[in-house]
Amino acid sequence: MQRFRWRDYNGIRPTSPRCNSSIRGEGRESNNRRASKERSTNNVSKQQGESEVSQDELVLVTGVIKNLQPCGIMLNKSHDWKGQFIAKPHDKTIGEHASGGFVHQGVPWQGTLPVVVGSKGSMIYGHIDNHAPPKLGWLLAWDKPDNPNELKRDAVVWCANRDHPIGDNATLHLTSEQGLVLRDVDGNLVWSTKTSNLSVRSIHLQDDGNLVLLDAKGNSIWESFDNPTDTLLDVRHGLPVGHRLTSSKSTSDYSAGMYCVKWESDGLHAYVDLNPPQEYRFLEYSTYHDIVFQSLYYASYDGFNLSYMLLTATGRLKWINWNQSDWNQSAPIIDYFEDVKFGDCAYPRTCGNYGICVNKTECGCPMETDEGGVLYFQPINAFNSSLGCSLVNPLACPDKDLHYFLQLENIDYFDSTPSLTGTDIQSCKSACLQECSCKAVIFHYHNDTSFGNCTLPSEILTLKDTGGRHNVVTLIKMQKKTSSHRILVLSVSAGLIVLVLVTGVFVFVFMKKRNRAKDFDCSNDVFVDTVKRFSFEALKLATQDFQTKLGRGGFGSVFEGTLDDGTKVAVKRLDSLSQGRKEFLAEVNTFGSVHHFNLVRLLGFCDDGLNRLLVYEYMCNGSLEKWIFNQDVSLALTWSVRQKIINGVAAGLEYLHTHCKQNVIHFDIKPQNILLDKDFNIKISDFGLAKMVDRDQSQVMTMVRGTPGYMAPEMVTGRAISVKVDVYSFGVLVLEIVCGRKNFGSSEGDCLTNLVKVKADEDQLSDLIDEHGEDMQQHKGEAVKMMKIAIWCLQPHFIRPTMSMVVKVLQDLPNMEALSDLSYLTMVQEAAPAETNYEFSVRPTESLLSGPR
CATH class of the missing domain: 2.90.10.10 (Bulb-type lectin domain)
Structure with a gap:
């Protein structure tokens, strides 16, 4: 059956009326x-x-x-x-x-x-x-x-x-x-x-x-x-020149949509209704009549005596045959706009604005980054990649002197109608830079970019991956981050800031000299009213001179102890005094007021000369590490317990990120820092690397901190970070809980996140579920959904969810559908280190909430 063919343009693009301007x-x-037309209306009788x-x-x-x-x-x-x-x-x-x-x-x-x-x-x-x-x-x-x-x-x-x-x-x-x-x-x-x-x-x-x-x-x-709407009943003759079909907005909304098919002197044109319209299909009249003749012939041969064409809400032009014997059944629907090579990628809104369509149906955003590693584009909705992408730094017409182009390799556009013909790529770029409405340059050429045609669209819809074509160059117009007037404002602001800083330094030095002698003077205490204060001798007695060591956490060792009233506790003895005493006491006061069921509770502290200790509640089942990596089947956790643990960690992190007076970034979420009580309720511990962030700060700069295998990629790039570094660590932790294995194995090929990426591409995530115990095998469906949530947490910073979003999804895991499509996922990973012990180039100052492990 003959299909449509693309038209070759040899001149300037004709002006096309809008889709909604039909008679x-x-x-x-x-x-x-x-x-x-065979109507015979003159012979109609009453x-x-x-x-x-x-x-x-x-x-x-x-x-x-x-x-x-x-x-x-x-x-x-x-x-x-x-x-x-x-x-x-x-x-x-x-x-x-x-x-x-x-x-x-x-x-x-x-x-x-x-x-x-x-x-x-x-x-x-x-x-x-x-x-x-x-x-x-x-x-x-x-x-x-x-x-x-x-x-x-x-x-x-x-x-x-x-x-x-x-x-x-x-x-x-x-x-x-x-x-x-x-x-x-x-x-x-x-x-x-x-x-x-x-x-x-x-x-x-x-x-x-x-x-x-x-x-x-x-x-x-x-x-x-x-005066048709979206359906052509008179398929034999089509419509007079100048008439059109206009799609509906959706299958449930019959009002005029954004696609139209127009009959013009040379054939059938299909447009998406923008200003100006963008053409996505063309059928010559001869091709159209061939299609109609063959379709009517086959319809009659197969017993279908009623045929019509429908322009759907998604821009497809479909031929539909209806059977006379059963009006509820139609013949297989034929789409005469179908593109065998590109599939759905050939349609304007398959992947939304700036979305790139690959493999006929899959959507994603351009992954190019600037010199600092920051993505140029971000998804409009992380749950639905078909909604398209947006520029991280939107275009601004007044600042067109700051516009430049980002080249996308092997990317084409559905509308090849030329705005300029017989020209070179530099002329096209200059024309686009002069026109505020121009959003991109799509340059098609035969041999090189010195001669060809270019399209200058005023709006960018779905882009398509050509899979290796080399006769097209796509350049997206971008906006620089600064403008001339901003530079002036920043210069003035910088001068004022320098003046304030110089004044502040003089005041600080003066106060430091005056108070240095009082630094260890008990009479100059910061009042702490949130937790109990212990003497060093009392804690030495409670731990029997620090006899039973439970483990070692960030910046200190943890010992088992029993207080005078019989309460079992975990006592952490800090190794360093690099943090000032007032700062230490202030943080004790702050973190002592942080109370959540899924955070290990700070019961007290000791600040006795050179001895600084922290007292925490005792967790009898120890850390999560010994439960999920144990090969003993008798110790294998059931699915319900694993789900309970995951939900608890998520709830604790959400509290730290959103409900404290200052947002708290933990920086070291891993199984060793997840403690379990007798009922397997979890408590997040070891806040030795934690950092408090003011609520009006979305990102902060910090030194590298954390544990290899759990650190978000932005931690090792020197870029500003946010609470989303904990979300990344949470994603790795969830994979380890569900799969029962550590992220880093003996080689990079054994890395769990690498294996998950491979299995996700093959739609075989269930192969990685922990095989210890029959219970996990009976809940494969929910376990796979949990793994998809984990993968969601491993995305680049801009599309990685917040813990609040993750908690909402976890609350309805059995009915979770939003993450069933993994086509938008682009997992980012860090290479496995040569050694498991991480060396800090600069040793960070300990924070007070350095909980037990």
Whole structure:
């Protein structure tokens, strides 16, 4: 079967009217239709399919059909198109039954109020109700349903007032002076055939589905075929030049959408309705007629006697055949705009603005970064990659001197209509920089970039990966981060800041000298009222001279102890006094007030000369590490316990990130720092690397800190970081909990995150689920969903979720659907270190909340 072919352009792009500028509802003489069209309207007699207009005005009150968005007059599919009015103009019973139903041959119609009924069931229905205003007025649809309220959207083939909804009790008038007129309940004009002074004599619903107004001689005055919506019923002849189909917004909203197909002198053009429109398909007339001929031939051969074309809400032009024996079944739908090579990637909005479409269906954002490693683009919605991407630094027209171009390799655009022809790439770039509305340069060439054609789109929709084509260059217009007026402002600000800093240094030095002698003077204590203060001797006695060592955490060792009242505690003895005493006590005061069920509780402290100790609650089941990496089946955790642990860690991190007076970044989330009580409730511990961040700071600069294998990539690049570094560590932790293995193995090939990426690409994540214990195998579905959440947490900083987002998803894990599509995932990893012990180039100062491990 012959498909469409692309047109070669040799000139400047022609100006194209907007999709919504088509001729609508214009009355005109029948000779405006093509002479070849087989209508024979002149021979139409006043028979069953025709209703005559007499001196009396025919007034029809619309009823309600549910489940469809606003439309006025619609046509519906039927076995036979010959139609008739339910009541003729002289039938005085119309007014008597206007509120309860129309009269059909003297019998009131119950339920939904139809206006026209075909001889074998074809109907024009009253307005549609989608359970809430606004509503549609008059429609024509195939296939009368048993229950008129159940009319389906795909049965609708024509609508009069799709963009002008009506309410209940609107009226449809048919008069000889004005033709068909649709008015709302308040009498305002909604739609009309615009046939004033053309002496309408009758209305006729033809066999081919054309609704026609006729004069006294049987000549056509107005036809629905001349004013289509999204469906072409007259597939043999198409439409006159200048007419078009316009898609609906969606399958549930019949108002005009953003795609249109227009008949022009050279063939069929498909546009996406932008300003100016962008063309995404073209069919020559010869190709169109070949398609129609072959499709009609096969439809007739297979027993399908009714065919039509539909421009869908997604821009597809589909040929649909209906079987006469079963009006609920259609033949396989053929998309004549289908692109065999690029699939869905050839359509304008598959991946949204700036989205790149690969492998026919997959969407993602450009991954190019600036010199600092910061991405140029970020997804609009991390859950739905098809919604597109946005520029991290948006374009600003006043700053066009700061515009430059980002080149995307092997990327093309659906609209190749040239803005400039026979030119070079530098001329195209200059033209785009001079025009504020230009968003990109798409340059097509034969041999090199010194000669070719370029497209300068005013809006960037879906880009497509060519898979290695080298005769196209795509340049996206970008905005530099600074402007001239900003430089002036920053210069003045910098001068003031320097002045303040110099003054501050003098004050600081003076105060430091005055207070240095008092640094260890107990009379100069910072008042701590949030936790208990212990003496060094008391803690030495409680730990039996630090006899039982539980482990070593950040900046100190942890010992088991028992207080005088019998309470078991974990005592951490700090190794360094590099932090000032006042700062230490201030942090004790701050973190002592942090209370959450999933954070290890600080019970007290000791600040006795050179001895600084922290006292924590004791966790009898130790760290998570010994439970998830243990090969003993008897110690294998059940799925419910693992899920409980994951939820607890997430809740604790969310509290630190969002609910403290100052946001707290932990920096060292790993199994060793997750402690378990007797009921396997978790407590996050070891805040030795933690950092408090003011709420008005989204990012901070800090030295490298954390444990290899759990550190977010931005930690080792020297860029500003945020609370999302903990989200990355949480993602690694979740993978370890579900899979029962450490992230770093003996080689880089054994790295768990590498294996997860491979299995995710193969859709075989279940292969990595911990095999110890039958319980995990019985919950593979939920475990895989949990792994997908973990992968979500391993994304680059800009698309990585916050802990608040993660907690919300975890709360509804069994029903979680948003992450079922992994096509947008681009896992980022750090290389495995040569040694497991990490050396800090600068040893960070200990923080007070250096909890036990």
